[in-house]
Amino acid sequence: MKGPELLESHADILRTKVGACWPGTRAVFRGHDLHQDLRDSDWVELYVFSITGRHLSPQQIKLLHGIWVITSYPDARIWNNRVAALAGSSRSSPVLGLSAALAISEARIYGGGPGLRAIDFFQRAALALASGQTLRNFVTEELKLRHIYGYGRPIDSCDERLPWLTNLAKEQELDQGPHFKIAIEVEKILLETRKTNLRMNYAGMTASLGADLGFTPREFHIFRLPMFLAGMPPCWLEAMEKPEGTLFPTSCEKIAYEGVPIRPWRGRMA
């Protein structure tokens, strides 16, 4: 079926497997009664179940908690946090500010983009190894086609989060997965063959661990959505505590204009 018939077949009805609620009676969440079966869920466990339909082990959930905790940075200079802080400073609502900051986090050079591309890279690397290709050869071929995400960092190439996450993965005995090992080997290859600043970053480590937990790239992308969230409310709140409009006020002379020189406007053409 295609064309208008396809649209017609979906009109006026929601057919779903993921759930529904009947106000006043019950709610179903991916085939389970939310209140009867899932009411005691850890929130991260429920969130991962919502994405994957799978229940993870307590060790895996602990690792995922850690992935969120370790990168919760309440620094209003970081671009996504800055949006939350600017919303506070401009006296916008907290939900508008925080949701915009989350949307900004789906960026190309940090946050959502690198995480998505890194897990895709590690999964393709694992397939290449399974087919007999060497990792060095796979990395070399990849670099001919595109940038490898998961290595390098905009502000500072050394990622202070990695030792903490590595330790957490070890504690939970989740540091022996094939993708995590690939991630470490790729860093060695990049440092040997490329610029020295291409050290593994947080996207690389979390993506390799996520791949070992069985996330698809899209599932991992959705899992990462609230990753920076805990660092954002302090930015909004502190900006609210200061006088309105005082976060990074910029004077006129701070615009370094580089465009066409001042010229007269000709008005409407006859």
Add this chain to the structure above:
Amino acid sequence: MSKNKPSNTIRSRIWREEAEPDNPFATRAAYCRGYDVFGQMVGSARWIEMLILLFRDELPCTAELDMLEALAVALANPGPRDQSIHAAMCGGVGGSSAAASLIAALSVGAGRYRGAREVFDAMTAWQNCGTDLGAWDSYIHRDTRNDIVDTWPAPEHPAGFDPHGASTATSVCQLLETLARISATPNLSWLTSQRLELEKIVQLPLDMSGVAAAAFVDLGFQANEGEMLYLLLRLPGAAAHALEQERYGYKNFPFYPVELEDDPLTKETP
């Protein structure tokens, strides 16, 4: 379908569509307030006419259309110093999606400091006080301590005025005078002649948002309509500056130094 069953139709006084004979999901003709959009309006209607027709059944007089268009030119770019544009640029430098940059501009530009909620509040003031200085005096100095808690932060200054202003900016005066000259509408005309008196009552200089609010009220918009228009009309600059900063790159974008006032490294151990 039984009479009691909801028909799942979308009611609208704004928009009507007629389907192609071979596809109920393809538009043969679309009508805005009764006007044939693609058959007659496109190519002959001004964008500002379409904009205003979306909000009301009938077009205003030419002078009012010209005034709204002039206001739209004034609002199109708040400039990179504005917090909403700053937020959009945070999206640009990190390679966030276009929508995320605009969402950031909307969220940060929605608030009670130079944002759309300030315009809403200022329009409410205009609707309460009109051209009566005494009414303004009472309204500005009213007791707001028992105002109910809102999703928006509580107002911290009289809406439409600049809490950090030293005197009325030339650009604000120019806009006010131009809009009043074009339309000769009551509030703008009164504000032109009574601005200094009003500023004495408020003890703050008029802000661009205050001029916009007076203009929107003169054009017959409700406060919630003016709030929407203020959000919409400031977006072009957000888009352009986000893209410009994406081109310049994050290394050319301000990343401010920090002075941490609560550092665990400088705390004495208990």
